[in-house]
Amino acid sequence: MSHVSGDLVRRYANGDKGIPADQVWALEAHMETCASCRQLLASHADGIAPLLDTVWAGLTPAEVPAKRRRLSTWITPAGFPWIGMTILIAAIAMLLDALTVLDTSFVLLVAPVAPMLGVALAWNKNADPMYELVAGSPRAGLELVLRRTVGVLVVMIPALFLAGLPGRVSPALWLLPSLAFTVGALVLGLLIGVTRASVVLAGVWLLVVAGPSLAEQNVPAVLHPASLPYWALIIVGCVAVLGLRADSFSRLLR
Amino acid sequence: MSAAETAPTTYASEIRAVGLRVRAGRRMAVNELDLSLGIGVHGILGPNGAGKTTLIRCLATVLRPSGGSVELLGRKPGGTDLRPIRREIGYxxxxxxxxxxxxxxxxxxxxxWLKEMPKAEIPEAVQRAIDRADLTSRADDKLKTLSGGMVRRAGIAQALVNNPRILLLDEPTVGLDPAQRMQFRELLRSLSSDTCVVVSTHLVEDVANACTDVVLMREGRLVFQGTPETLAAAGSESEAGDSPLERGYSALLGRAS
Structure with a gap:
């Protein structure tokens, strides 16, 4: 087998444009099978050493430390204090139930809006420092909001259930209203931001339903078993709106 | 290597905007902007309030344009599914x-994880991005213990982690010291051969040393697009500024008013 001349290899390594195409072709074909000529070429290749180093750096597996914490992908990393606070509200309501002798239960009045306050953080411009980074990522959108909402509900609903046990508050009475408030806050949040929507809805609830109910010492009519179908209707309506406007959550909200 | 990575492109430039209008609050921050950006490092220059941030936000698809059109990698990022296009963007x-x-x-x-990278690839990609942003020695330190410049570099690592084809950096050199700035320009140069990098800045020297292309904006409009050399040539000795680029900058902005 005849080998490539040293001069031609030098010109090839220096990127000489003057070599005829057929010679380049023959040279490259020969290089593929001839180790000694490849070695000759490598001796001329000082100029491309930095490039090779970069390629090798990209190919070499990076060292990854073995011990790592698992990232929570269900609850916003900023959401833990917020959830703690809403659990505290439930606990205070439970204490008030135990200490006062009223006909209405504080837990029952707080339960419909408490999970919503936790959800307010699922998509919050002010409380979530990474908001803009998150909103610009592929995963942003209704799915991520719902994922974080579920993360909150999974913690909040058992907590409220436990808080209601001493006062014998049936979860059946507040479960649908609390879900309705949660999705309602997300829908209203499309217009005014989820946090503001939660605050508005919680305020309305306290002023219109919880306040008068405490003053008159009776269970508000909207929490009677007879009103449950209406709460279910609200949930269905809100979910439909969310489905139609799903893409809004992948943009910057007000 | 996948077939998608080696497939020939079917678009002329990575970013194309025609008659683009974007609102920031009540103001029309980007107004009737025509722009076409290909592979390379593009510096967006302009005075404060020129609409640089709003433009970058719109290119990052977090703001919806209120008029005109944007095409990223030959696709219109409208509609309901922004995911495929966002996977190609670093912001x-x-x-x-x-x-x-x-x-x-x-x-x-x-x-x-938010960029929906395959789980198995994440640890290595993260390490590589941290290495590229030169934060290797601080990788396992809490972010709150880092200086402003280092946090900025963590932001750059975050933008690079998914190997984006469009990289949007809004004021990336703020808070970096001169040595880090030089390193950052080196990083930009290494990206310039296969990525469409858009860097907004108000520092003319950033542009001079790292950008292949300059876009000058004023009040939401395009004033000039060309190489740093053309920008420098636009200025004359009588213009305000200490370097040829600064003189070109003030000459073009003065002419536009």
Whole structure:
């Protein structure tokens, strides 16, 4: 087998444009099978050493430390204090139930809006420092909001259930209203931001339903078993709106 | 290597905007902008309030244009599914926060998860991005213990982690010291051969040393697009400024008013 001349290899390594195409072709074909000529070429290749180093750096597996914490992908990393606070509200309501002798239960009045306050953080411009980074990522959108909402509900609903046990508050009475408030806050949040929507809805609830109910010492009519179908209707309506406007959550909200 | 990576492109430039209008609050911050950006490093220059941040936000698809059209990688990022296009974008906002209990690695890892990268690829991609942003020695330190410039570099690592084809950096050199700035320009140069990098800045020297292309904006409009050399040639000795680029900058902005 005849080998490539040293001069031609030098010109090839220096990127000489003057070599005829057929010679380049023959040279490259020969290089593929001839180790000694490849070695000759490598001796001329000082100029491309930095490039090779970069390629090798990209190919070499990076060292990854073995011990790592698992990232929570269900609850916003900023959401833990917020959830703690809403659990505290439930606990205070439970204490008030135990200490006062009223006909209405504080837990029952707080339960419909408490999970919503936790959800307010699922998509919050002010409380979530990474908001803009998150909103610009592929995963942003209704799915991520719902994922974080579920993360909150999974913690909040058992907590409220436990808080209601001493006062014998049936979860059946507040479960649908609390879900309705949660999705309602997300829908209203499309217009005014989820946090503001939660605050508005919680305020309305306290002023219109919880306040008068405490003053008159009776269970508000909207929490009677007879009103449950209406709460279910609200949930269905809100979910439909969310489905139609799903893409809004992948943009910057007000 | 996948077939998608080696497939020939079917578009002329990575970013194309025609008659683009974007609102920031009540103001029309980007107004009738025509722009076409290909592979390379593009510096967006302009005075404060010129609409640089709004333009970058719109290119990052977090703001919806109120008129005109944008095409990214030959696709219109409208409609309901922004996911495929966003996977190709790296975005560093002008201001960004972080969760205080996160380390640099966790921060970049969380972003990689948000960018829907395959689980098996995440640890290596995160390490590589941290290495490229020169934060290797601080990778397992909490973000809140880092200086402003280092946090900025963590932001750059986050933007690079998914190997984006469009990289949008809003004021990336703020808070970097001169040595880090030089390193950052080196990074930009290494990206310029296969990525469409858009860097907004108000520092003319950033543009002079790292950009292949300059876009000058004023009041939401395009004033000039060309190489740094053409920008320098636009100025004459009588213009305000200490360097040829600064003189070109003030000459073009003065002419536009």
């Amino acid at each position: 560093l906002p002008q201001q960004f926060g972080f969760y205080s209990r996160f380390t640099v690695r966790e921060f970049v890892e969380y972003m990689a």
